[in-house]
Amino acid sequence: TVSLQHGAHRSGNRTDADMERWRSHRLGQFIHWGLYAIPGGEWNGKVYNGAAEWIRSWKEMPHEAYDNLYKQFNPAGYNPQQWARQAKDMGARYMIITTKHHDGFCLWPSKYSKYTVASTPWKKDIIGPMVEAYNKEGIDVVLYFSIIDWNHPDWRTSLKTKEDTVAYGRFKVFVKNQLKELLTKYPTVKGFWFDGTWDESWKTDGAFSDELEQYLQSLHPGLIIGSRLRADEKGARHFDSNGRLMGDYEQGWERKLPEKIEDVHHNDWEGVMTIPENQWGYHARWTGHIKTANELIEMLARSASLGGNFVINFGPKADGTYRAEEQQLAAQIGQWMKTNGAAIYGGGYAGLEKQDWGYYIRKGNTDTVYMVVCNIPVSGYLRVKIPPQQSLQSATGLESGQPIPTTQTGRNEYLLQLENKKYDAPVVIQLEVKKGKERGEFEKART
Numbered sequence: 536t537v538s539l540q541h542g543a544h545r546s547g548n549r550t551d552a553d554m555e556r557w558r559s560h561r562l563g564q565f566i567h568w569g570l571y572a573i574p575g576g577e578w579n580g581k582v583y584n585g586a587a588e589w590i591r592s593w594k595e596m597p598h599e600a601y602d603n604l605y606k607q608f609n610p611a612g613y614n615p616q617q618w619a620r621q622a623k624d625m626g627a628r629y630m631i632i633t634t635k636h637h638d639g640f641c642l643w644p645s646k647y648s649k650y651t652v653a654s655t656p657w658k659k660d661i662i663g664p665m666v667e668a669y670n671k672e673g674i675d676v677v678l679y680f681s682i683i684d685w686n687h688p689d690w691r692t693s694l695k696t697k698e699d700t701v702a703y704g705r706f707k708v709f710v711k712n713q714l715k716e717l718l719t720k721y722p723t724v725k726g727f728w729f730d731g732t733w734d735e736s737w738k739t740d741g742a743f744s745d746e747l748e749q750y751l752q753s754l755h756p757g758l759i760i761g762s763r764l765r766a767d768e769k770g771a772r773h774f775d776s777n778g779r780l781m782g783d784y785e786q787g788w789e790r791k792l793p794e795k796i797e798d799v800h801h802n803d804w805e806g807v808m809t810i811p812e813n814q815w816g817y818h819a820r821w822t823g824h825i826k827t828a829n830e831l832i833e834m835l836a837r838s839a840s841l842g843g844n845f846v847i848n849f850g851p852k853a854d855g856t857y858r859a860e861e862q863q864l865a866a867q868i869g870q871w872m873k874t875n876g877a878a879i880y881g882g883g884y885a886g887l888e889k890q891d892w893g894y895y896i897r898k899g900n901t902d903t904v905y906m907v908v909c910n911i912p913v914s915g916y917l918r919v920k921i922p923p924q925q926s927l928q929s930a931t932g933l934e935s936g937q938p939i940p941t942t943q944t945g946r947n948e949y950l951l952q953l954e955n956k957k958y959d960a961p962v963v964i965q966l967e968v969k970k971g972k973e974r975g976e977f978e979k980a981r982t
């Protein structure tokens with residue numbers, strides 16, 4: 536190992552109440568909302584094929600035109616209570632909102648910038664009412680904050696000259712001031728979700744990002760900050776130069792998910808997912824594959840089964856309303872969560888050998904292990920292998936409440952028989968798996 540001043544300061548997962556709460560949420564909602572929703576991926580009759588929130592970087596979008604969009608920001612349909620209700624109905628336990636994306640436009644009236652909602656026809660704070668409405672629904676709020684700030688004259692992607700270094704030094708003070716301002720104005724938030732930290736300018740100052748994280752923790756003990764904020768003094772990100780995770784959870788899973796527990800090393804982690812292939816901000820024309828509710832539910836089950844949270848992204852329109860596809864998906868997912876949420880909330884890695892039919896999720900440290908069956912077998916039989924020294928005590932349909940016909944087919948091996956019917960969503964079975972040599976009821980049948 537190399538000696539590091541600004542690498543990971545802790546190994547292993549946090550066990551405090553704030554982290555336990557975050558870890559138990561499992562399902563979150565991401566919201567990308569800002570000036571980019573006004574063009575919505577189109578400009579001058581041309582369609583931008585990139586991610587809508589990056590349209591300012593498109594050669595067809597003059598910076599001048601983009602930077603004046605704030606004069607049109609006036610979301611008459613913005614109703615944070617309705618947004619929070621919809622998130623509640625979806626079963627989301629926390630929400631991540633873009634306070635400032637790469638374009639530098641602030642959805643709160645920051646006193647450190649003119650490029651904020653205060654300068655728009657809307658005038659009013661967007662973030663405050665949103666935090667209040669979500670908290671009122673019992674949903675925690677995490678603030679997305681982009682270090683990249685295309686609008687700020689002192690931001691730099693790299694530091695080539697002395698002037699660059701002096702300017703970027705001013706920029707880092709500005710960043711620290713805005714983050715303190717956000718914690719002061721919105722003290723109920725539970726964390727920051729940092730983005731835009733891959734530039735040389737940021738990576739070369741591991742000390743600053745480390746001190747910034749400690750500063751924010753001192754202002755707001757218990758704050759949850761992912762691995763994307765920091766670089767160590769050698770420029771290593773997410774994992775320091777000794778391979779140890781920096782931050783409270785691994786934040787790199789963006790539009791992709793781990794396959795097995797080794798991929799996440801039993802660390803806390805979070806996957807964030809777009810509904811279309813790659814759109815975070817509102818894009819009028821979604822192209823490519825749009826994920827269905829069942830696909831998103833399967834990703835959620837996979838995430839929980841590997842000890843991670845799963846966050847589904849929504850991109851409201853410029854007028855503050857949601858597109859129909861997003862409203863429908865939120866309702867469909869919520870429908871499933873109403874019946875099956877017990878298998879997800881507070882769930883984690885079960886330690887059983889994965890089978891083709893889907894995912895095991897253990898409820899905390901209990902003997903309760905849920906099976907989320909996504910691949911219904913033509914045979915109608917689900918294979919379950921229990922680790923040695925453990926035994927299967929019972930198998931019950933979560934929705935039906937009925938016992939699942941189960942036969943033991945070998946040492947610690949069982950076949951569960953699914954009801955022969957049409958399944959239009961993943962089905963959940965609740966297992967009770969006992970540790971220790973005690974023989975389960977199924978095993979008696981064998982003698």
Ligand SMILES: Cc1ccc([C@@H]2N[C@@H](C)[C@@H](O)[C@H]2O)cc1
Pocket residue numbers: 567586588589730789807815
């Ligand atoms: C290459 C790349 C840069 C930035 C992103 C941002 N992170 C996501 C969470 C969105 O905010 C996207 O704009 C995605 C890909």
